[in-house]
Amino acid sequence: MGNETVVSVSHLTKQYRKGVRAVDDISFSLREGEIFGLLGPNGSGKTTTILMLLGLLESTQGSVSILGNDPFRTPLAVKQQVGYMPDTIGFYEYMTAYENLDYTARFLGLDAEQRRQRITASLAKMRLSSRMNDKVRTFSHGMKRRLGLAELLVKQPKIAILDEPTQGLDPQSIVEFLSLIASLRESEGMTFLLSSHQLDEIQSVCDRVGLFSRGKLISFGTVAELGKQHFGSDVLINLQAEGSTDLLPLLKTQQGVLSVEREGEHTYLIKAEKDIRPSLAQAVIGSGCNLSSLELKQHSLNDIYQLAFKEASNEQT
Numbered sequence: 001m002g003n004e005t006v007v008s009v010s011h012l013t014k015q016y017r018k019g020v021r022a023v024d025d026i027s028f029s030l031r032e033g034e035i036f037g038l039l040g041p042n043g044s045g046k047t048t049t050i051l052m053l054l055g056l057l058e059s060t061q062g063s064v065s066i067l068g069n070d071p072f073r074t075p076l077a078v079k080q081q082v083g084y085m086p087d088t089i090g091f092y093e094y095m096t097a098y099e100n101l102d103y104t105a106r107f108l109g110l111d112a113e114q115r116r117q118r119i120t121a122s123l124a125k126m127r128l129s130s131r132m133n134d135k136v137r138t139f140s141h142g143m144k145r146r147l148g149l150a151e152l153l154v155k156q157p158k159i160a161i162l163d164e165p166t167q168g169l170d171p172q173s174i175v176e177f178l179s180l181i182a183s184l185r186e187s188e189g190m191t192f193l194l195s196s197h198q199l200d201e202i203q204s205v206c207d208r209v210g211l212f213s214r215g216k217l218i219s220f221g222t223v224a225e226l227g228k229q230h231f232g233s234d235v236l237i238n239l240q241a242e243g244s245t246d247l248l249p250l251l252k253t254q255q256g257v258l259s260v261e262r263e264g265e266h267t268y269l270i271k272a273e274k275d276i277r278p279s280l281a282q283a284v285i286g287s288g289c290n291l292s293s294l295e296l297k298q299h300s301l302n303d304i305y306q307l308a309f310k311e312a313s314n315e316q317t
């Protein structure tokens with residue numbers, strides 16, 4: 001991931017005519033080459049934010065800068081550098097995959113040979129070469145998503161914004177789709193913004209996430225940072241040990257330990273200020289017990305999401 005800021009959002013607000021404040025004073029920035037997950041329940045403001053990033057919707061207040069351009073004032077400059085995959089991808093169903101991509105490529109002003117090269121390379125990367133002359137209406141949902149990524153590749157944008165890209169995919173296709181995104185980041189250096197409520201998958205691919213609740217960005221950072229912010233602890237350690245000594249009092253008094261919970265007869269979950277596995281191992285072995293496992297655990301994005309929303313709704317009521 002580079003250090004250059006490619007997307008910068010400052011105090012962005014959108015109030016629809018009917019009075020709904022769909023996005024309420026949000027600020028964040030994205031770095032070149034990062035994969036960012038915009039997470040939130042239905043109606044929390046994700047799509048409204050995305051539309052403002054794309055210049056398709058005017059903000060009520062605040063500003064957006066995409067690679068130095070204001071998307072609402074200079075939409076063409078932004079459109080050339082940003083690829084967008086909406087939640088319902090609109091391909092021409094009675095045209096072939098190749099024809100659909102050629103239609104997109106013509107807008108880029110490429111000559112016939114450049115178009116052919118770019119399209120065939122993109123379809124190959126998305127493993128759709130064998131289906132390029134088939135009509136899109138014969139494609140499965142997952143194949144249409146892959147064709148959506150191929151279309152992004154034809155466009156070669158610096159930034160790709162994908163609204164609910166994994167919606168409707170089976171678990172295997174989700175894993176495959178997200179690994180394609182990760183590989184595009186590696187090979188093309190693209191920056192991705194994904195909106196989603198598929199937490200586990202997002203955790204596996206995103207460098208940083210932003211949690212949305214009722215138009216507000218209630219948390220922003222890496223999953224580890226969010227874990228610290230909401231759970232007040234840097235690390236969770238899972239320890240398994242057997243022996244005649246009750247380890248609970250011993251573990252509780254170790255330096256750096258914040259709390260200890262017994263999770264099973266011989267299993268403990270330790271909340272600690274930092275990674276103190278070496279001193280825990282010493283203490284356990286010193287007490288005469290057999291240490292069978294000592295693992296660093298992260299709070300799952302799902303745990304963080306649940307807690308963050310509980311906190312946000314407590315604040316709002």
Ligand SMILES: Nc1ncnc2c1ncn2[C@@H]1O[C@H](COP(=O)(O)OP(=O)(O)OP(=O)(O)O)[C@@H](O)[C@H]1O
Nearest residue numbers: 016018020022040041042043044045046047048049
């Ligand atoms: N054109 C509109 N006019 C008035 N209100 C709108 C309009 N579009 C969205 N809203 C409202 O703004 C809020 C945020 O909607 P938005 O679509 O941005 O949420 P979302 O997080 O993308 O939801 P989802 O996950 O369901 O797509 C909701 O209360 C929605 O009803």
